[in-house]
Structure formats: structure tokens, C-alpha cells
Amino acid sequence: EIVLTQSPGTLSLSPGERATLSCRASQSVSSSYLAWYQQKPGQAPRLLIYGASSRATGIPDRFSGSGSGTDFTLTISRLEPEDFAVYYCQQYVTSPGTFGQGTKVEIK
Amino acid sequence: EVQLVQSGAEVKKPGESLKISCKGSGYSFTSYWIGWVRQMPGKGLEWMGIIYPGDSDTRYSPSFQGQVTISADKSISTAYLQWSSLKASDTAMYYCARPKNTARSAFDIWGQGTMVTVSS
Numbered sequence: 001e002i003v004l005t006q007s008p009g010t011l012s013l014s015p016g017e018r019a020t021l022s023c024r025a026s027q028s029v030s031s032s033y034l035a036w037y038q039q040k041p042g043q044a045p046r047l048l049i050y051g052a053s054s055r056a057t058g059i060p061d062r063f064s065g066s067g068s069g070t071d072f073t074l075t076i077s078r079l080e081p082e083d084f085a086v087y088y089c090q091q092y093v094t095s096p097g098t099f100g101q102g103t104k105v106e107i108k
Numbered sequence: 109e110v111q112l113v114q115s116g117a118e119v120k121k122p123g124e125s126l127k128i129s130c131k132g133s134g135y136s137f138t139s140y141w142i143g144w145v146r147q148m149p150g151k152g153l154e155w156m157g158i159i160y161p162g163d164s165d166t167r168y169s170p171s172f173q174g175q176v177t178i179s180a181d182k183s184i185s186t187a188y189l190q191w192s193s194l195k196a197s198d199t200a201m202y203y204c205a206r207p208k209n210t211a212r213s214a215f216d217i218w219g220q221g222t223m224v225t226v227s228s
Contacts, residue, residue, distance in 0.1 A: 033212060044221055046218070092207070092213060
């Protein structure tokens with residue numbers, strides 16, 4: 001089973017700042033099979049990025065994904081108030097499609 | 109509109125059985141996989157398993173194999189997650205989700221979640 005480790009656990013930033021979230025895999029993951037989700041309290045997760053760098057339908061272009069192999073990054077170029085949430089990465093190259101433990105982006 | 113609608117919250121006692129549901133609409137239910145994801149209180153997401161309603165091909169995470177059963181009734185476009193004997197540790201929010209294409213795809217459509225509380 002592929003283990004995904006996200007860092008940092010919590011990111012304290014102000015609106016307008018840039019957020020950089022990391023996801024490291026225990027073994028190589030084809031970039032075609034890495035996704036990022038956003039989850040707000042009381043809501044289901046929402047797909048942001050799939051295939052490591054493709055934005056899902058309706059996702060603003062301030063969200064971008066990059067990376068390959070074992071290291072992947074989600075970048076939020078300028079934080080909007082609605083972006084403060086928990087973010088998860090997921091690999092789906094193998095079954096089970098494991099998730100990282102999450103990074104909370106909180107208002108500083 | 110493509111959507112997944114899950115059954116309502118449940119409160120059960122340890123040892124009881126339970127079956128929760130996820131109804132798909134707005135797309136060809138038999139052409140897409142449906143997965144189940146657990147989220148324990150205050151915790152992260154865990155991939156439980158996935159089913160292809162077209163032929164009932166089912167895959168489980170080793171962590172959940174033998175603990176739950178995933179099934180589907182394509183005649184009513186509904187997937188199920190069931191327990192034969194609940195434990196307090198099954199208390200969690202359970203989401204169904206649909207991958208974009210194949211089983212090896214990101215989940216782009218999510219149900220609203222079903223909260224299961226197991227308490228004596």
C-alpha cells in the first residue's frame with residue numbers, strides 16, 4: 001500500500017498570501033494518478049486537481065498542482081477567504097487509493 | 109445534474125447490522141465505479157472499497173476487507189455499504205464518491221455523507 005505524507009500539518013497564512021502544500025509518496029506514483037481535494041467543515045470533499053496538474057471543472061486558476069515521482073505540490077497563488085480549509089492528496093494508481101492525512105490551511 | 113444522494117444519519121447499538129445507501133442520478137449508473145470513503149470524527153479520509161455496478165466487480169482496501177460489504181442494485185441505481193455487526197469504532201461519516209472514469213480515477217462526484225453513530 002502506498003503511503004502519502006502531507007506537510008505541513010497546519011499552515012497559518014493571511015488572505016492574499018501564497019500557500020504551498022506538499023505530498024510525498026512512499027513509492028513512485030505516476031503523475032496521472034495523483035489528486036488533491038479540499039474539504040470544509042461539515043462538507044464533503046471537493047476535487048480540485050487530478051492527474052497531478054489538471055484542474056477539475058469550475059476550480060479557479062489560483063489553484064495549481066505540480067510534481068512527479070514521489071513529490072507533489074498544491075499551490076494556491078493568492079488565498080481567498082473561502083480557501084481556508086483542509087486539503088488532502090490521494091493516489092489512485094494502486095488499490096486501495098490511499099489519501100494523505102491532510103493539511104489544514106488556517107487564517108493567521 | 110450528476111449527483112449522488114446518500115441515506116440519512118443512523119444511530120445504532122454495538123452488534124447491530126446496518127446498510128446505508130447511495131443513489132446515483134444524472135448519468136449511466138452502470139458505466140461508472142462507485143467508491144466508499146470513511147472519515148472518523150476529526151480525522152482524515154480513508155478509501156474503503158469500490159464497486160462497478162455494471163458487473164458488481166468489487167475491490168476492498170485490506171483494512172476493510174471482511175469488515176464491510178459493498179454491493180449495488182443497478183435496477184435502482186443504488187450502491188450500498190453494510191455491516192453485519194457494528195462496533196463503536198465504526199462511528200464515522202461515510203461518503204460515496206464516483207471516479208471520473210475508471211476505478212483508477214480521482215473522485216469527482218461525492219455524496220453528501222451519511223453519519224453513522226454506534227453507541228450503547
